[in-house]
């Protein structure tokens with residue numbers, strides 16, 4: 001019997017035949033604690049697995065103290081021996097990270113400005129973003145929260161988390177809590193269980209979202225025990241961050257299956273990145289794979305003007321054209337919203353291609369995805 005799972009392949013253990021990871025026993029390779037411990041953090045560690053160019057070595061030394069480098073062996077295994085490899089571009093520093101562009105900000109979304117208490121961003125009436133940790137298995141070079149992610153001094157301590165919980169408890173308008181970071185799945189099951197229990201005990205909290213990239217960078221983290229723990233706190237919405245079809249491995253498929261079987265609703269927030277996924281064919285392939293993994297494409301996010309990320313950013317038009325190339329051409333389920341998050345803290349706006357050609361006294365002329373024109377007349 002052929003299953004959908006068989007259409008996904010396990011991640012290779014590196015682009016070279018002689019990589020040290022080839023000899024690692026499966027039990028170790030599949031242990032998330034091992035993956036977390038063995039993360040590649042130095043040039044030497046990388047060079048055992050990936051061939052670095054002179055430019056990459058230089059960028060590594062120059063950038064890594066500004067924004068840490070860390071890549072799980074699993075994710076590093078997906079790095080191809082190609083300077084344009086989308087996994088490579090997301091995980092290895094580029095010299096352009098050091099550029100100070102006048103239009104870029106440390107805190108592009110004004111998150112610190114909208115903080116009633118440290119760690120809580122309360123921008124919209126009924127939901128908050130809860131910054132719970134500064135750790136992630138892989139530090140994505142395009143991260144919007146570079147200013148604090150990976151920096152030990154931003155680690156929320158017990159007291160800060162307590163203040164955040166108190167704030168949510170005291171504000172009955174909050175019905176949706178986005179547990180974010182960093183990546184909250186870097187916590188142990190016990191700590192997360194405790195945090196989720198506290199949130200679930202608040203009568204006005206209706207849904208909890210977990211923002212995590214572990215499904216992409218460390219899918220081994222989603223153990224059966226973890227999924228069982230989560231099941232007790234439903235409804236849980238997991239929001240993840242796949243950016244390229246290469247990230248849709250069998251390991252990721254299994255992690256999503258465990259979460260979905262535990263009742264979590266999984267959605268994806270892709271960040272539009274130049275040279276990585278600014279192409280409709282790539283996005284269509286990604287979204288179709290995600291649907292097979294029971295992940296619903298939710299947002300395509302225009303890259304925020306975070307300092308040192310200009311080399312990743314695309315014109316707004318690119319995102320609109322990607323939506324045009326999806327709508328009608330593939331399942332509506334594969335069509336996310338394209339959003340721009342207003343720099344300075346204005347929140348998200350969704351953009352759609354122009355389908356309405358003209359409107360005249362209740363007579364509307366549209367153009368469909370095939371370029372055909374049709375009319376709809378108001379009652």
Ligand SMILES: *Cc1c(COP(=O)(O)O)cnc(C)c1O
Nearest residue numbers: 121122123124127128129178348
């Ligand atoms: C993106 C975001 C949310 C969630 O927005 P949705 O459109 O509801 O997914 C909430 N708070 C902040 C601060 C955000 O940036």
Ligand code: SF4
Nearest residue numbers: 136139140143182213
């Ligand atoms: S996982 Fe998210 S928070 Fe962590 S480095 Fe990547 S983009 Fe930033």
